[in-house]
Amino acid sequence: MNLYKRILPACLLLMLLLQSFASAASPAQAAAPARPITVNINGSFITTDSSPFIESGRIKVSVRTLASLGLTYSWDTATRTATITNPALDSFRLIEGQATAYKNGQPVQMDNAAGNYNGRIMVPARFVSEAFGYSVYYERTRGILFITSKDYVPDTAAQLSGDLAAARLAAISLPIQFDFTPVPAAESGQSRNYTYRFAANDATRYVYENALVSTVVEIKDGAAHAVWQYGTNGIPGYDLYTTLGGQQPGYMAEMSHDHFRYFGGGYRASYQTAADGSYQSFPYYTRNYGEIIQPIPE
Structure with missing residues (x-):
């Protein structure tokens, strides 16, 4: 009994310390740094x-x-x-x-x-x-x-360039226009990580993902239009591919050929090989946002 009386206060003290540590750690864990604009x-x-x-x-x-x-x-x-x-x-x-x-x-x-x-x-x-x-x-x-500026006109020639990387850069350089209301979870501040996905040899459409929501974008007449938005994962109450806005296009099976991803502080490009459908990927660094689009290696 005497041993029990000596051990019990020590256990209670340890539990209080652990709870105090957890409470102190929670705000730091929740307060992830804001994603830069x-x-x-x-x-x-x-x-x-x-x-x-x-x-x-x-x-x-x-x-x-x-x-x-x-x-x-x-x-x-x-x-x-x-x-x-x-x-x-x-x-x-x-x-x-x-x-x-x-x-x-x-x-x-x-x-x-x-x-x-x-x-x-x-x-x-x-x-x-x-x-x-x-x-x-x-x-x-x-x-x-x-x-x-008032006289600025988007470079449609760049969007149709034979240089695939240049055409894709021109595509993501256009502000996305919405005919539907995007869900709050689609906003950049909800996740620091993001990915652009393209079909093979194509710059006229892309999928933008922020790890919670995917937005399908089409380039038409020099403008970028969101045509579909769906839950990717991690949103309570939504399953994978749940429509959040717009309508699903019929070409989604094509949209995973080339990936350009920012995750955990680093960049990685992935390309699907034509031979067996597997992917080759490599890490890289950028000086500004536009350099997330990388040329396909020979």
């Missing part, structure tokens, strides 16, 4: 010096990213002021921490203040871009911020 300007994926992020429902980008729009940028440390100028010499002045900006000296109200994040001045992408005549669209499915 990709920027595409006039049909080209660009590399940013600081990843855009969403704050209070507004996407913020580094002002240096705007240089890809043909805008110049200067920073005054004393006044904590960023000045952005376009080729027509219109100026846009933003003061760190303030939501009031100045276009050509006239005060204008931004929907979110400019801020300093790790030494980078981040500004509301939509407000600044639209102030200079650019259009902004955020595609939640893949987490891509598309910024286009």
Whole structure:
């Protein structure tokens, strides 16, 4: 009995410690790092010096990213002021921490203040871009911020290029348009991992997967249209191939020939060999999002 009385408190203490450890570990495990937002300007994926992020429902980008729009940028440390100028010499002045900006000296109200994040001045992408005549669209499915100038026209020649990798890159460089409402689980923030799947020697259609939902996309008349969305796995209440939007096309058996995947921090391409239907795959690295599309090796 005396031994039991001595052991019981120690066991209880051990159980409390284990519960405390589990409680402390749970938030860290649940709080997976957010998937970075990709920027595409006039049909080209660009590399940013600081990843855009969403704050209070507004996407913020580094002002240096705007240089890809043909805008110049200067920073005054004393006044904590960023000045952005376009080729027509219109100026846009933003003061760190303030939501009031100045276009050509006239005060204008931004929907979110400019801020300093790790030494980078981040500004509301939509407000600044639209102030200079650019259009902004955020595609939640893949987490891509598309910024286009008024005179931009998608390169249909690239989409029909005999260079398969170039044609596929042109295809994924188009924002996906939906005639149905995509499910929230299809959004990029639900999973850091994603895969593009193509039919053999084809750039006119692809399947985009985020490990939860698959979206089938067709390229028609220079635009990307989602035609079907279905549950892949991991969504409570849905089985594999459950239709979530659109209609299933008849060519799905063809859509697993070439894979380009980001998983667990690395990239891997897989190609189906014509001889026996098996796959050859290899890892690779990218400098920007567009390089996920790899040429088929000889």
